[in-house]
Every structure is written in C-alpha cells, then in structure tokens.
Amino acid sequence: MTSIPAAPAHFVCYDCCTAQLLKQLVTRHGTRSTCSLCGASDVICVHTGIDEFLLAVKALVRYNFGEWQYHSKLGDGSLESLFFIDPNPILKINPAQDPVDREDVVLSFLDDVNERQLQIQIFTAFGREIYGYMPKTPVSSGESDVLESAGRALRERNHFLVEAEYTPVIRPVAPYVAKTLAAGKRWHRARLGASTRAANFHEIGAPPSYFYEPHSDKNLGAPPVGSTSAGRANRPGVSYLYLASDAATAAAEIRPHPGELVSLGSFELTREQRVVDLRAHDLTKLWQSDQELEMLELIIAMEKVFSTAAPPSNRSAYTVTQFLVEVFRQLEFDGVLFRSTVGDGDNLVLFDPASASWVAESSRVIDVTRVRYDFVVRNLFDESADYDIDYNERGKAMETSS
Ligand SMILES: [Zn+2]
Numbered sequence: 001m002t003s004i005p006a007a008p009a010h011f012v013c014y015d016c017c018t019a020q021l022l023k024q025l026v027t028r029h030g031t032r033s034t035c036s037l038c039g040a041s042d043v044i045c046v047h048t049g050i051d052e053f054l055l056a057v058k059a060l061v062r063y064n065f066g067e068w069q070y071h072s073k074l075g076d077g078s079l080e081s082l083f084f085i086d087p088n089p090i091l092k093i094n095p096a097q098d099p100v101d102r103e104d105v106v107l108s109f110l111d112d113v114n115e116r117q118l119q120i121q122i123f124t125a126f127g128r129e130i131y132g133y134m135p136k137t138p139v140s141s142g143e144s145d146v147l148e149s150a151g152r153a154l155r156e157r158n159h160f161l162v163e164a165e166y167t168p169v170i171r172p173v174a175p176y177v178a179k180t181l182a183a184g185k186r187w188h189r190a191r192l193g194a195s196t197r198a199a200n201f202h203e204i205g206a207p208p209s210y211f212y213e214p215h216s217d218k219n220l221g222a223p224p225v226g227s228t229s230a231g232r233a234n235r236p237g238v239s240y241l242y243l244a245s246d247a248a249t250a251a252a253e254i255r256p257h258p259g260e261l262v263s264l265g266s267f268e269l270t271r272e273q274r275v276v277d278l279r280a281h282d283l284t285k286l287w288q289s290d291q292e293l294e295m296l297e298l299i300i301a302m303e304k305v306f307s308t309a310a311p312p313s314n315r316s317a318y319t320v321t322q323f324l325v326e327v328f329r330q331l332e333f334d335g336v337l338f339r340s341t342v343g344d345g346d347n348l349v350l351f352d353p354a355s356a357s358w359v360a361e362s363s364r365v366i367d368v369t370r371v372r373y374d375f376v377v378r379n380l381f382d383e384s385a386d387y388d389i390d391y392n393e394r395g396k397a398m399e400t401s402s
Pocket of ligand 1 (some may be wrong): 012013014015016035036037038039040
C-alpha cells in the first residue's frame with residue numbers, strides 16, 4: 001500500500017516531526033536520507049509522498065484545527081497556512097529555512113489532499129453546498145454530536161430509554177478506554193469534618209492544642225444507599241464510592257472552605273476492577289479513518305463532561321455524566337477514571353462500594369488553611385461597539401414583540 005508518486009522527493013526527519021504520530025511513521029517507514037526541513041544528512045527520514053504520511057497529516061489537521069482555520073470559504077486561512085503556525089503541532093518550523101523552501105515541502109504532500117487517502121475528509125463540502133453543513137471542529141476539542149444529542153434526548157425521554165439507545169453507540173469505544181486496576185492498589189478519600197476529642201492547656205490564657213478523631217472505615221466510605229443526593233456519577237439514592245489518586249486531590253474534590261476540617265483516609269481495591277479510563281485518548285491509536293477520529297472525539301468529549309467543574313449551584317449539569325455512567329455499567333465496567341479539575345490527580349468512581357475497603361490506621365485530619373483559584377479574564381462589553389449578537393438589544397426586542 002506504500003506507493004511513492006513521482007513528485008519531487010522530500011523527506012522529514014524524526015526531530016522535525018512535532019506530532020507523535022509522524023515520529024512513529026519515521027520509525028516505521030523511515031529510510032536514510034537528507035531532511036528537507038532541517039538539512040540534516042544521512043538521518044532516518046520519512047518520504048512525504050507515501051500514503052501513510054498523507055493520511056497522518058490529514059488526521060493531524062482534523063485533530064488540531066477547526067475547518068474555519070483552513071477552509072478559505074469560511075475564513076482567511078488555507079491548509080498550507082497551518083504549516084506556518086509557530087510553534088507548529090505537526091512539523092517543527094526551522095527558523096533558518098527560507099519559507100519558500102518550507103512551502104515546497106508542504107506542497108509535496110498537500111497537493112492531492114482531496115484525491116488521496118479518502119478515508120479521512122478534511123473539508124465538509126465545496127461551493128454552494130457548504131452552507132448546508134456544519135464546519136468540522138478540531139477533534140481535540142471534543143465537540144461530539146453524540147453527547148449533544150444524548151443530552152437533548154435526556155430532556156425529553158426517560159433516562160433508561162436513552163441509555164438503551166446509546167449503549168450500542170458508545171460500545172465501539174469500550175476497547176480503547178478499558179483499563180484494569182489491580183487488586184490491592186490504594187486510593188484516597190476525603191470527607192468534611194472530624195470530631196474534637198481532647199484539648200491540652202499549656203499556659204494560662206494561651207490557646208489550647210486540640211486533638212481530633214478523623215472519620216474512618218464505614219464513616220469515611222460511600223454514604224448509605226438511599227441517603228445520597230445527586231453526584232457527578234450517581235443519581236439521587238445511588239451510592240458510588242468516589243476516590244482520588246492522592247490525598248490533596250481527594251480533599252480538593254469535596255471543595256472545603258478555609259478553616260474547615262477534613263478527614264482523609266486510604267482505600268484498597270479488594271478485587272480487580274475493569275474501569276473506563278477517560279484519560280486514555282491517544283491520536284496514535286485512533287487516526288486511520290473518519291470513524292476512528294469520531295471515536296477519539298467521543299472519548300475526549302466524555303472526558304470533558306466528567307472533568308468540567310460543575311458548580312454546586314448547577315447540579316443538573318451532572319445529568320449527562322450520570323447517563324454515561326449508566327451506559328458504562330451496561331457495558332460491564334466496574335468504574336470510571338478521569339482527571340480532576342480541582343486537584344492535580346485523578347478521580348476514580350467505583351460502582352460497587354464493596355470493591356474497596358478502608359485501610360486500617362490510614363485516617364488523619366487536615367485543617368484547610370487556604371483555597372486557591374485560577375481564572376481567565378473575560379472580554380468586557382463595550383457600549384459603543386458593534387456585535388454579531390447583542391444580548392441586551394435582543395432581550396429588548398423580545399420584550400416589545402411579546
Ligand atoms: Zn529534520
């Protein structure tokens with residue numbers, strides 16, 4: 001399947017590939033040559049004309065960029081211009097290279113991008129037709145239609161009907177996210193509060209030292225069935241065990257206020273657990289067709305909904321995550337693993353709280369001294385500026401029309 005067309009030969013070395021996917025191609029299909037980007041001679045390079053190189057480039061364009069960035073009908077960019085973005089996520093830019101020479105290399109594989117390797121499409125449509133289509137969004141942004149349509153369905157139909165419909169849709173990604181956690185592995189759990197057990201007075205008038213009793217064992221474990229309110233993974237009344245990979249993440253996940261006491265302790269898996277690992281999205285595993293890229297996008301989308309910090313004021317936002325957990329259960333998973341947004345570690349939710357047990361003597365009490373927030377500054381509204389949508393004006397228009 002590796003056909004080399006007669007176009008001017010160009011080669012790219014391992015170091016000039018930014019994307020892991022291309023580095024793999026160099027390793028797999030490389031031959032000794034002179035790199036057309038950095039000029040290194042007698043190094044292992046991949047020929048830019050082979051089918052695999054073009055397919056990988058198409059996958060990388062879909063992964064990293066939205067169509068509006070490279071489709072001239074939608075914006076100012078072109079496919080070629082993507083390779084001049086610095087730092088470049090696909091091929092490293094050599095500042096010493098003349099842009100005309102770089103362009104030569106880029107065109108050596110982009111020239112027939114629409115005729116070859118059609119298992120990946122990078123343009124939605126051409127000509128007039130384009131207005132009927134939604135432009136492609138970057139796969140890495142995880143804007144999967146599957147979760148959006150499931151979210152809509154959940155507002156209209158009973159959750160079990162929607163779950164039954166979507167289980168077969170999500171099943172194909174199961175092999176790519178399945179991870180086995182060994183029995184005996186330790187995880188951490190936090191619960192607000194502790195009891196004061198004793199005090200020591202040192203000097204008259206000086207504040208005493210207090211001694212605390214942390215929550216432990218069953219008191220630190222999953223809440224009793226029937227008593228739970230809705231959580232990220234569980235519906236009200238359902239009891240799952242929420243754990244974290246480290247104590248600080250476990251504490252951060254329960255969002256304590258400064259001055260509050262938190263009990264921490266370890267839990268050990270009593271048996272092997274087959275979990276959904278939503279951190280496991282890897283372009284080097286799913287890239288060879290539009291279908292594979294869609295699966296990758298779906299995994300990223302699922303991770304995004306689990307890792308999005310839903311404020312306590314908006315608990316209904318958890319519905320899609322609860323729905324996914326039900327689907328994972330029907331696919332015979334024991335739990336779900338995802339990155340924490342409030343801590344540096346990972347979260348693990350086990351569907352059967354009995355599959356982990358408290359580690360004796362592991363509990364301790366911490367006093368929260370400081371809570372840190374990271375933020376991004378948002379654009380300010382300017383009264384004198386023109387906007388595509390002005391929500392105040394639209395609000396006024398709606399009031400007068402009703
Ligand atoms: Zn090079």
